[in-house]
Amino acid sequence: MPAPRLVPEPTHLQSLPGLFTFEMTTTLKVSPGAEPAARLLRTLLGPATGLPLPARPDGSVVLALDGALTGLGEEGYGLTIGTEGILLRAARPGGLLAGVQTLRQLLPVEALGGEPAPGVVWSVPCVQITDTPRFPWRGAMLDVARRFRPVSFLRRYVDLLALHKLNVLHLHLTDDQGWRMPVAVLPRLTEVGGVPHGGAYTRAELAGLVAYAAERGVTVVPEIEMPGHVRAALAAYPELGNHPGRTYDVWDRWGVCDTILGVHDEALDFCRTVLDEVMDVFPSSYVHIGGEECPTTEWHTSPDARRRAVAEGLAGPEALHGWFMERIGRHLLDAGRQPLSWTEDGTDLPPYFTVMPWRDSDHGRVAVRRGHRVVMAPHRTTYLDYPQSTSPAEPPGQAGEVVDLRTVHGNDPAPAEWSPEESARVLGSQVQLWTEYVPTAEHAEYLTFPRLCALAEVVWTGRHDWPGFQERLRHHRTRLDALGVPRRLSPTSVPV
Template sequence: MPSSLPRTSLIPRPTKARIKPGHFTFDADTRLRITDGAEPAADLLRTLLAPATGLPLTPAADGPVVLALDTALTGLGNEGYGLTIGPHSLLLRARDVTGLLRGVQTIRQLLPAESLAASPQPGVRWTVPCADITDIPRLPWRGAMLDVARHFQPLSYLLRYVDLLALHKMNVFHLHLTDDQGWRMPVSAYPKLTEIGGRRRQSSIGPNGDRYDGTPHSGAYTRAELARLVDHAAARGISVMPEIEMPGHVRAALAAYPHLGNQPERTLDVWTRWGVCETTFGVHEEVFDFCRTVLEEVMDVFPSPYLHIGGDECPTTEWEQSPAARTRARIEGLRNPAALHGWFLDRIGTFLTRQGRRPVGWAETGTELPDGFTVMAWRDPAHALNAARRGHDVINSYYRATYLDYPQSADPDEPPGQPGGVVGLRDVHGHDPLPETAPPRTATHVLGTQAHLWTEYAATPARIEYLTYPRLCALADGGWSGPSTWTDFSSRMEGHTARLDVLKVNRHP
């Protein structure tokens, strides 16, 4: 492992950076001067540097490393920071503590790569170059979604996943907790959701559902584990947004509680195939009682202002065939049973809004979600702008640039991924979630972008990281810094891979 890196290899690229001659050295005598409110940043700096460096970084009134909150720095926003490094001092300033947390990650990247190691690294001089950096993110939403419904991942890996997001200045961890193939969050009023819905007897091999592995798969988090995840992420400036799917993608819930479906007498298993299942929630009042109870407990655990309720890929066949659903559509004055989809989402969205939360949903066209929803438009970049024009806040999630379950190359040795194409590193790098051609009024509604990893083809942490990196680096760079040339990005990535290697990230070459 090299003891130094090209000092321009920061990922994401700072807004303004000037590297100057000289360096500042952290050593056993380095003390921190911490202003009121900056303690979380000091704690994070100590926590992250201690394993490799062993430095105590104790507080002192005259410490040469200053972490300072200054509410007068309004131009930095909530996440921006200023970093000034001289031969004898280091000053990190921000208007908000989140900005200080982002600056801590920059300090980590300016240090030798060995500072990221999980064990002591003797013989390394812990220097950072003298520099003046002012750094403000371009987009307020820079997220990553991990699907733990199809393949459950232990809490220990979710904590690592968050750590890697924080290194790249991401700020939203979207946790996909439920789907047809599994329910991973406990709900005290409905224990069968995890007891039955958290287990499936086998899993499909490949996209067609004609071959199975014959191996049972199960897993669910405790409430305490999810609370720990939320706290861990918050300490790194990341919000955890939960996703509870409805009214489709609910086969696991219906396996646990069949009376919530359109055929209450039916017995279902947790789905063993991938793809879109035709089973949906019914539209009787007991279903809405269930949804409200579940979401109330979700809100107790996750303080995120945003709560994702899925909403897309919802076949309406069962409603069209159900006398009860057809009657409900007629009573509600809907044109047909298919219109129950928007009606269902509107009821749930209104409930969340009244609880002070912002409902989020997937959008296949950009026009099917009710007013008040934040839209994750994934089918086409034009859909994102169409939704923004209608007044929705939007996360541009174009699947050909943000879905990391697709293979990264067409190489015959590439491990299997989602069929239907390749999403290469250049594709992710080249995607601009906020095109320059967007009218200003529309642009204000484009919150940002997000990477997504559905785990049909990613059963293990090693496989997840292979699919995620280095593609997530490109998304993080564009979300924070805006568009860059391929030459600029790839040259910085060449240095950044040393950090990933010290962290033992199982990355794509």
């Protein structure tokens, strides 16, 4: 029997003879602290298999949380499958959740479906697996500001991330073209900014998403753009800008808008108020505050901004960007959170920020040498809005690059030539799906897969075995098929 073809590939896998078959009478033995993993296993397998999997003291499928286990870290696990039983062990709850996803992949692909699959024998191959991730940050950024997506889609996206052992959903909630985050004391943000391209979320919807994701080992990291990419906010509250008396529309074009926040106290207080609400909804230790693509033309022409630069002893209005980010970053630190931001070149933010270099991977090395912790997000290897190929059949996307499957698989967040000290400051990597040219949920999934599978391999396993990955992906495609992930787009799902 060939070795199981799993994505991402486990750190260590040994095939053993035989099969274990789940029956309607199969029971679980659940140790204290392992109940969330047991609930997830029932939730994921129930719709297709109908297996009740009740807990019994003598259950043949053992889920064991043992803090004394060494070498597995926060998300590692050990999985032993024999003909008479299964033992899934971890030192931390996150490891058990990861092991549940491996069990899910080991079952027949019909187990991934949402409808009953009568007649299928629910057997898994006997194996010995020890599995730990290379990086603690393994994520995907989804832009819901340009194109609103309902919470039902976000939950499905979380499920797809979790299947691949990705543990961060970075939600880009605000931009020039839309504001999706509700703020109770600033209702016009969603009343005005939530209108284009779909709508806005309620607080209850976002809190529910956070809980749903946590049950699957995924943290939702919110992003609120500032001081640029704020045209939707200024359409709601124009007094926050640099031109008193001017009114704005939510921007109806793509690209970089030169309308930015002012640097007066009211604008800073606005940001703090928004972030206080964000922190109340999202318990993530990281809060992303944008920071990229911020033209400073308005600050150069604003008397108030020029006066602020002089009063703060800055070299000029262009230095207000770092000043602004430092003020807001300190607010997050004071609240016990870690500020996270895009970085243009690795040198533009205080070292206590965790940064995402997006322009060039070399900027990541610049950033770690300055003392930053880094999540690598270089556009040439992680941007999924770029086309997957040069084929005429490939739908048009963001202009300028082609990011194919092998390119994503070749991404190395901490290259071998980096020193151990530099590599230690790399938290991981994530893919980005900006949605200017992604009008439908079907299109979003088409662009995400199978490239997300390659990213999962990079950040979990860390190996760059391209032939081996291709072989495993061929089988893994049948899992994606069972989940309804499209291999191609329907004629109605094209960019506009």
